[in-house]
Amino acid sequence: MAIWWFFGPALALCVLVAALVVLGLRRGAQVQGADSGQKREMRIYADQLKEIERDSARGVIPDDEAARLRAETARRLLDADRRGSRALRESPSAAKWVALVLVLTVPLGAFALYFNQGTPLYGDMPMSARYAAANDLREARLSQDAMEAAWQADPTRPPAPEVEQQYLDLMAQLRAALEQRPDDPRGLRLLAVNEGNIGNNAAAATAWARLIALEGEEAPVEDLVALGESMVLATGGLVSAQAEVVLDRILQRDPRNGTARYYLGLMFAQTGRPDLTFRLWRGLLEDSQPTDPWVPAIRGTIEELSQIAGVRYTLPPVATGGRGPTAEDMQAAAEMSDEDRQQMIGGMVDGPASRLANQGGTAEEWARLIGALGVLGQQERARAIWAEARLVFADQPEGLAQIDAAARSAGFGE
Incomplete structure (x- = not known):
């Protein structure tokens, strides 16, 4: 019953389309056959009747002869009309074979295409429902801490880079010093940078957040960018609601910031709005230099995003140089x-x-x-x-x- 609920309307539509195609082929072949034979003959007989009437009116032929010719011509006209009616009921063999092929291939081809490109047994979802589902997905995201914990437990997470023991000892000393002086901006910056260098992205994000809290509303955009990127790296590439707040803050200060635009587009892709991702990344790609780190990732996915967004888009060629003399x-x-x-x-x-x-x-x-x-x-x-x-x-x-x-x-x- 469920199968018929999903496929019944589609099957009925395929049958209807195939029937209309078959009727159209048959009617076209029949009309073509009639025009090429019987109808031409009928027009000849009709012209002969008119000529008989004209000759009779002028006295060229006697009345009895005119009556005989009129009856004979009318009989031939009726015979031609009957042959034309039979032709309309008989389809040529070629049309029959074409009709048979279409009846079989149209439904089968439609279902094969649907199973390959579509989503079988998936109900219709209007745009309003899709947007609502995407909004629910966005609201249901895990917190930054939960995403970090899930990434740490992920078996596919790549191993941390190997670090020399001397470097680790220096990092331990730096952490201990900041426990004694937690509000030292220079020490926090040094800690944040070096935690990121050794792959401790969650610790780096914490240090950046502490530094930005000390700097207040006038915190440099570069520090906010470092915080946002550290938060995304700490979750394995997922953009949490907390990271989104940081990205919004960056764009309020620097609307053309490439890092924030890239990660915000990534967030939309992760929450069911690839159309918004395409809009953001298209503008970002046009504004970027070939050496910008996000360019390869965007170029690798933006054409697929354009198809999902329903936009015709051609990927521009890679620029071979920067700005220079004209x-x-x-x-x-x-x-x-x-x-x-x-x-x-x-x-x-x-x-x-x-x-x-x-x-x-x-x-x-x-x-x-x-x-x-x-x-x-x-x-x-x-x-x-x-x-x-x-x-x-x-x-x-x-x-x-x-x-x-x-x-x-x-x-x-x-």
Whole structure:
């Protein structure tokens, strides 16, 4: 009974469609056959009757002869009409075979496609119900602590990285020192960074949270990003409600922050809203540099997400380079003297270098400067900027990744 409840309407629809197709084929073949023979003959006889009437009216033929011809022609017209009626009741053999094939293949093909692409025995769920189910799933998420505990007990969790004993001894000393001075911001930052380096992401998240609590509402966005990422890593990639709060706080301060946008999209994918994931990640991919750490993950899944979201989307090609001089800049440089060209080049890099050294900047800006110096052949200066940038972003793995990628593109680096 349950099977019929799910498949009965679909089966009835298949039968109806097949019947309409068969009737259409049969009717088309019949009408075609009639038009090619009997109906043409009937039109000839009808024209002959009109011609007989005209000749009789003009006195060309006697009345008795006209009556005889009229009767004979009318008899032939009726015979042609009867043959046409029989043709409408007889389908050509080719049409019969086509109809038989369609009757068998249409239902079977439809069910095969459904079992391959659909969800058998799964009832219809309107969009409103899907959104409600996704909201319930989002509300029913485990807490951060419960997710961390589940990840620690997960047999598929990869082993922790091997750490030298000397490093572990130093970490023990650092933890002990912070027990004596729990509100030391510098010590908390050092602890958070190094707990993450050895794979203790839950401990790193705790240290970041303590540091941000001391910093208050003016906590740097970079610290919030480090906290959010540590929380997600500590759960094996799941985004808890507590981590979502941190991500929202980041986006309130920095709406274009790539890390927060990526993890927020991941959260929507985990809670039944892949359509929102697609919207977030599409914009993020368009705003990102090829070296950004989230780009490979997005490129690997966004086309599938677009299909789920019902959007036609073509993955753009991978960019082969960063922002650089325009064609006009290159043409202008080619027309300059050597002295003027060197002066122009110095102006292109000296200003950003001075600003970054004095005021700081994003990892992307440091990476762009390193790449520009490498292109200009100033390898030693590029190395010096790279070494300085590594110190600035020592506690920010994502920033380090961008800087090291720029160094490798410039022909050096690790």
